Amino acid sequence: MLDIPLRVRVDVDALIAEQRDMGVCDAIGRNAPAGRPAAMSTPHLPKVAGIDSAVPGSAHTAAALAAGDPGPVPAIGPGALIQDRLASWVSDLTTLHELTERLARTATLDDALHELLRAGAALVGARRGMVVLEPPEGRGPAITTGLGLAHADLGHIETVPRSATPHGRILDGAPATIPGAVAQADLFRDEGLDPRLREVAARLGYAASYALPLATKEAGKLGVAVWFYDEPAEPLERQRHLVGLYGRYATEHLARLLELDRARRRLATITEELLPSRLPRVPGVRLAARQLSGPRGGGEWYDALPLPEGALGLAVGAVSGSGPSTLAAMGRLRASLRAYAVMEGEDPVAVLSDLELLLRLTEPARSATALFAYCEPALRRVVLAGAGHTPPLITGTRRTEFVETSLSAPLGMLACWEAPSVEFSPAPGETVLLYSDGLLRRTGDSMDRAFARLHAAAAGVPRALRDDPAAVVDHVLRTVLPGVDTDGPGDADGPGDADDVVMLAAWFA
Incomplete structure (x- = not known):
């Protein structure tokens, strides 16, 4: 572990805290030091997708550097950690922007629900999922759609009592409250789990699930999305944060599509009557x-x-x-x-x-x-x-x-x-x-x-x-x-x- 002075550690924490409130660029501008610290100019490995630049290079790479420069390789300073953290934030924002743009281009409920499942599966690291849309009465139809699940698989899940499933508990909760996500990291070690849910999970071959409510204060509770893991697992805190942001945007988009669908149905009814x-x-x-x-x-x-x-x-x-x-x-x-x-x-x-x-x-x-x-x-x-x-x-x-x-x-x-x-x-x-x-x-x-x-x-x-x-x-x-x-x-x-x-x-x- 790097030996970081206390003063630098406080500056980094302050930067991270303020970035959450004001954005990346504003946080950098407010917390920029008066002078250029030597650590900011120290050489470090570039940020590459899937590679942690804080991990030292292989022995071959170190030998090559030593051949060109007899002196020892300088240690990675706190500036590199800040840059890595900022690069991670920018990457997350870019990913979130691309996924919301793809969702915004959907014009029908079916397309939007399938795009929601695909994007959410990528964010939480799952392979399969389903979304249950149950808007309040009069606002639209009830729809259940799966990702990597056939109609028969969805039917097996529906045989489990709603009170025993995470999506059922979210949907049947108090209408005025915004429920939180429900993670089941290991279905087969959870002693309080309903045996019928464990039986269906074994039949369909999934061992963990993560349920995200599709609800906001403006749109109300529209439904819930659930993603399934083949092995015991649960999303990291960073993944939960990203999929939560995406879920709130998706809820607002679904609310707009439901309103548009309701207007179309009214026009179709008027046309039929005429x-x-x-x-x-x-x-x-x-x-x-x-x-x-x-x-x-x-x-x-x-x-x-x-x-x-x-x-x-x-x-x-x-x-x-x-x-x-x-x-x-x-x-x-x-x-x-x-x-x-x-x-x-x-x-x-x-x-x-x-x-x-x-x-x-x-x-x-x-x-x-x-x-x-x-x-x-x-x-x-x-x-x-x-x-x-x-x-x-x-x-x-x-x-x-x-x-x-x-x-x-x-x-x-x-x-x-x-x-x-x-x-x-x-x-x-x-x-x-x-x-x-x-x-x-x-x-x-x-x-x-x-x-x-x-x-x-x-x-x-x-x-x-x-x-x-x-x-x-x-x-x-x-x-x-x-x-x-x-x-x-x-x-x-x-x-x-x-x-x-x-x-x-x-x-x-």
């Missing part, structure tokens, strides 16, 4: 529809309503903008189109002309695209008009092609909108697909490539599914947007995942 709750039943045609909500709540919509004399009105559209105000405008526009369709649905151009006039008078700062089709299923006759909207797609066993519609501007873009209608006749067993341009934007491709992808997806529908419009819609969406969940409203990851998607299918007998 769209048809069920599709009408009209002889000679079968209908199916799907809607995918984006994170910001767009204004894309669809509608289907029975008309006099066995006719059917089909419509899709999109209002510019996003958020609650756009959803409100979309609801008003859809309700107005239904009224115009009942009055003059056999003339789609007149329906869209009335809708354009209403939009200019009530929503002068907005524009909208729309497509309305007047269908007579008994005659298999469709008359449609579009205002800046994407053309329908006809698909069947003999053909898959886009309907040729005339070029037209969106509603609200011109002083007076007008465009000719188009009439076509679907063959028996063919399906007409009406969709929003959000489907094309979500692909991330150019419009030409997106249209080609949509055409290929419709042409590739298996023959056994072509008589089921719901199966046709699901196949097309899953092909154009791989990984999308068509069972209900939800987000799809991709370059354009902020866009809503709607698709309406009509199969003609």
Whole structure:
């Protein structure tokens, strides 16, 4: 051990104490000595990751130094200890900064929880872990995610009574208190341990655990993260300090994501309420529809309503903008189109002309695209008009092609909108697909490539599914947007995942 004078020892302790309060640079500036001590200029081994510079070099290194300099190698002074300590602090701060930056780049709860587990495992020196997210009621879903643990392993852990597990004690504690971390250094030597927990630990092959609460005064208690060691161990004091700082930042980040997720769910619920709750039943045609909500709540919509004399009105559209105000405008526009369709649905151009006039008078700062089709299923006759909207797609066993519609501007873009209608006749067993341009934007491709992808997806529908419009819609969406969940409203990851998607299918007998 180095023989450090008392005065120098006091200075080092003061530096360490003040650095905790004011930061590395300020502590150095306040405690800098008036003169340059000789010990600060004494040569010492450089700081290398994984190597303690206070440990003497090997005999070969000492011999080489002696060959170049006959004099003895000077002893390492207190200045080297201070530099080593500062280098360790800087390294810890750099590591913490990099890990928090990676966490800040996560945009979903699942990604954030997995990043939390990976970073925490690196900080405490563990290999496996799990996080149990149980926010207060109404703030978000309960989630359990593992690192290096399969679903069956998490199920084994859940068989242990919560009161016997460290994460259970943290979660079930007083809600108003911020619990501390719980370390179990050796599960098999702890006589007070529940035998069921020891049995599960032996089955999963871990011998120690460290549980960190995910709780702050601002965010409250959101959950707990637990890391597991293969051998008896527990994190050092320095590791506990770092993972504690990281855990507080992660808790605040998770709280923000929970709030964002709750806002998205509210927008999705509002969108569902503004769209048809069920599709009408009209002889000679079968209908199916799907809607995918984006994170910001767009204004894309669809509608289907029975008309006099066995006719059917089909419509899709999109209002510019996003958020609650756009959803409100979309609801008003859809309700107005239904009224115009009942009055003059056999003339789609007149329906869209009335809708354009209403939009200019009530929503002068907005524009909208729309497509309305007047269908007579008994005659298999469709008359449609579009205002800046994407053309329908006809698909069947003999053909898959886009309907040729005339070029037209969106509603609200011109002083007076007008465009000719188009009439076509679907063959028996063919399906007409009406969709929003959000489907094309979500692909991330150019419009030409997106249209080609949509055409290929419709042409590739298996023959056994072509008589089921719901199966046709699901196949097309899953092909154009791989990984999308068509069972209900939800987000799809991709370059354009902020866009809503709607698709309406009509199969003609």
